[in-house]
Amino acid sequence: MTASKTFKTTAFGSVADLDVLALATPGTPNLQSTTFYQGDKGDEVSDYSLNYQVGSTTIKNTSVFFYGTDSREPSPPAPRRR
Secondary structure, eight states, X not given: OOEEEEESOSOXXXXXXXXXXXXXXTTOTTEEXXXXXXXXXXXXXXXXXXXXXXXXXXXXXXXXXXXXXXXXXXXXXXXXXX
């Protein structure tokens, strides 16, 4: 797994953006966050998460995840697919 997205909806049909590598695609009014992972398949861990102002592509805040004595810089954002 490379990324996961959280949407503000209870209906799967309301999920407007299934392009996992795009950070926030315009026209995705219910996207709340995108979390990016690193590690081999089955051993993935959260690297960082982007939280959006619901209803826009504006990044509200960023969360970076550290494990143990990990003092690394987070991975750069995944390139946007067009």
